[in-house]
Amino acid sequence: MFRKMIVILLLFFTATACQGRYSQSEYDVIHSIKSNSTSEKQEDHRKYTIGIVPKVMGISYFNVAEEGAMEAANDLDVNVIYEGPPIADASKQINVIRHLINLSVDAIAVSANDPEKLLPIILEAKSKGIKVITWDADTNPEGRDFFVNMVDTETLGRHLLDTLAWNTEETGEYAIMTGAFSASNHNEWLKWIKHQQSEFYPKMKLIDIVETEDDPQKAYEKAKQLLAKYPNLAGIIGNSSVGPPAAAQAVREAGKTGQVKVVGLSTPNLMRDYLKDGSAQMSTLWSPKKLGYLTVVLAKNLLEGKLPYDGQDIYNVGTIRVNGDTVIMGEPIDFTAENVDQYDF
Incomplete structure (x- = not known):
């Protein structure tokens, strides 16, 4: 009888130990899955870098556009490099674009000083996998995905x-x-x-x-x-x-x-x-600030595989129109002595 009790107790403790080991093993697997899932999410959330190239730096219009671009960068969690030539010159703008290519940016948006002269360098950017759009001033259509125009x-x-x-x-x-x-x-x-x-x-x-x-x-x-x-x-x-x-x-x-x-x-x-x-x-x-903002929004959308569409509502901008490969931001605004104080840009 005593021997039977010992055998029963040994079997009980062996079974309990096995259950403990199995439970711990199951916990480890679940923990491992959660860890891998978090890692995959972090890899999916890559911060894009977008180069915005104005015709020229230092004039009021493009300074205000820069404010809008940087505001969008903050809202959308993207990096924006706003860089243009010191004078409105195509050859100097080409140098800026080449610099952005060397930085391996994800997208470039150009306000083109000369559509013909800029075409080779933006085609080079596209050949390296960089998305290219134009804003404010267009280039030849084969050089970009679409043009972000201010007004018709x-x-x-x-x-x-x-x-x-x-x-x-x-x-x-x-x-x-x-x-x-x-x-x-x-x-x-x-x-x-x-x-x-x-x-x-x-x-x-x-x-x-x-x-x-x-x-x-x-x-x-x-x-x-x-x-x-x-x-x-x-x-x-x-x-x-x-x-x-x-x-x-x-x-x-x-x-x-x-x-x-x-x-x-x-x-x-x-x-x-x-x-x-x-x-x-x-x-x-029009609002250059909204134009800068819209350009960054649409560049990021393009990187995510999303094209603009007619009637699309853009936060901080409004409803845009799309005609073929041209985005139209809105309508012109007239400023006079009577209403100019209502605006600040």
């Missing part, structure tokens, strides 16, 4: 001519100060300005188009030259952000406030004083 080009070009016509009684000689003859967006706007005038304003006459190279000082010199060369000048349209304030300053200094009307594309902060004293009549633009 025809709408804007025609509207710019309208704003001058409204202020010159639809008559008189006028000149245009463009940013760069090589910039696709400037050329598109020029085309539609000319169309609008020829179709609807026969008493107006375009007498000169000058290039500012998006340089504030050069724009100012060009404006003074226009005023000196054309004594009967009725108005000036600036189709890049440095043009209208430079023209308004030259008009003010020449004592021609109210005589020569100034309109065009520029920020409300640059134009506020000129609008209020009558040296300029109207300024038109």
Whole structure:
């Protein structure tokens, strides 16, 4: 009887020990699965690096666009490198893009100074697996996935001519100060300005188009030259952000406030004083900050395999339109002496 009790007790303890070992083994496996799952999630959450290339650094328009791009970088948890040339020059912009390629960024968004000259370097970026889009100013379509445009080009070009016509009684000689003859967006706007005038304003006459190279000082010199060369000048349209304030300053200094009307594309902060004293009549633009923000959002979406679509609602931007391979952010805004203080950019 005693021996039977010993055997029973031995069997009991052996079974208990086996159960303990089995339970511990099962726990280890579960622990291991949780650990691997966490590791896989960390690998999936890779922080993208996006290079944003403006036409030129240091001017108000692109400074405000940078603010929007950096805000989006913070909101979306991506790295943004905002880097452009010191002057609006295609060869210097090529150097910037090459630098970003060497940094192995995930995507590059370019505001192109020259669509033809930039094409080889952006095709090189694409060949290395870098996603490429354009914003503000387009390049050739084969060089990018899509173009992030501010507004519809025809709408804007025609509207710019309208704003001058409204202020010159639809008559008189006028000149245009463009940013760069090589910039696709400037050329598109020029085309539609000319169309609008020829179709609807026969008493107006375009007498000169000058290039500012998006340089504030050069724009100012060009404006003074226009005023000196054309004594009967009725108005000036600036189709890049440095043009209208430079023209308004030259008009003010020449004592021609109210005589020569100034309109065009520029920020409300640059134009506020000129609008209020009558040296300029109207300024038109969109929000460069929203444009910078939208560009980063769409670049990140592209990296995640998501293309923009018509009617898409973008946080901090609004509803976008998509026409083919072009994204249209919204409609232009007109700034006047009466409403300019409502805006701050």
